[in-house]
């Protein structure tokens with residue numbers, strides 16, 4: 001049996017391991033005992049759900065035949081399709097998948113909100129606010145899910161309708177693929193009295209006196225500052241200028257037998273679990289095409305689709321590929337879809353919701 005080593009048991013790594021379980025001998029290298037459903041962190045931070053809804057034991061999400069090594073990878077040797085873990089052990093495969101996601105850069109003592117620990121600190125502040133002046137946003141660069149700061153602003157406004165909520169957006173104009181989504185967010189923010197600072201690039205953060213200053217000298221004060229920071233791969237030796245690992249954007253191949261999937265790669269698409277999911281499926285198909293020879297290889301075209309909060313009581317459905325994008329809504333149905341996915345996510349990690357997901361994505365694409 002061919003061997004596959006997967007580094008990172010998050011969204012993409014878990015799905016790949018489960019879809020190939022029984023067909024290859026699979027080892028997943030993942031240090032965390034619990035898997036966090038990151039899109040649910042906005043609900044967690046604002047007190048809509050507790051930890052039990054957005055975390056599951058890593059082992060319980062992997063099929064029994066998948067071997068889980070609870071360790072951090074410290075070195076990757078692509079030419080051998082091998083990984084060395086912190087205890088010095090080496091794991092070698094016929095195939096290697098790097099699915100280590102993106103790590104927050106810690107700048108200006110800002111931590112982002114990608115994990116449960118950082119999010120817990122923010123949650124405590126949001127649920128016990130010292131004031132009602134919330135400033136939310138991001139630093140320039142590639143962040144996870146560009147919708148998340150907006151979602152947080154809408155959920156905080158839902159919780160505290162009289163709060164002063166501001167959103168900092170570093171770019172003056174969104175990237176073309178994010179225009180439909182951005183237009184809808186801006187329109188809703190305007191209706192709700194959420195102030196949007198476009199082109200505000202943070203240059204100074206004063207945590208004691210509680211203000212931020214932009215490169216252009218504009219100053220915003222805050223009681224609570226929730227700023228996401230850009231991501232990069234922790235395997236910087238393989239990164240390109242974007243800070244992520246370059247791949248062929250159709251095949252996700254880094255080199256022969258080595259794939260990089262999800263947030264860790266440099267595909268020109270917003271970093272979403274939806275993209276990680278569809279990328280994972282292409283890689284699974286193409287590994288099976290090589291091993292079993294009974295199918296043709298597929299290409300990833302940049303497809304992703306997410307339901308996101310787009311107001312206190314609404315959601316929208318964002319669909320995109322490498323070429324185009326659209327935003328549907330806002331409606332309460334899409335808000336419900338976003339909420340429902342908190343439960344459906346766990347099944348999606350074994351491909352269990354594809355029978356609904358795939359036709360839905362196809363119908364939105366054609367619409």
Ligand SMILES: Cc1cc2nc3c(=O)[nH]c(=O)nc-3n(C[C@H](O)[C@H](O)[C@H](O)COP(=O)(O)OP(=O)(O)OC[C@H]3O[C@@H](n4cnc5c(N)ncnc54)[C@H](O)[C@@H]3O)c2cc1C
Pocket residue numbers: 007008009010011012013029030031032037038039040041042071072073074099100101102113114144145147148234261262263264271272273274275276305306307308
């Ligand atoms: C607040 C927030 C809201 C979001 N909202 C949405 C949304 O609405 N819709 C959507 O589609 N996406 C959303 N996302 C993005 C989505 O969660 C990510 O794009 C997705 O999780 C990426 O999957 P991945 O497998 O590439 O990385 P991850 O799921 O982050 O998994 C990476 C795994 O690699 C492991 N790892 C890291 N380094 C090592 C190492 N050295 N050795 C071994 N293992 C390692 C980590 O522990 C982790 O388990 C959101 C993200 C955040 C933070």
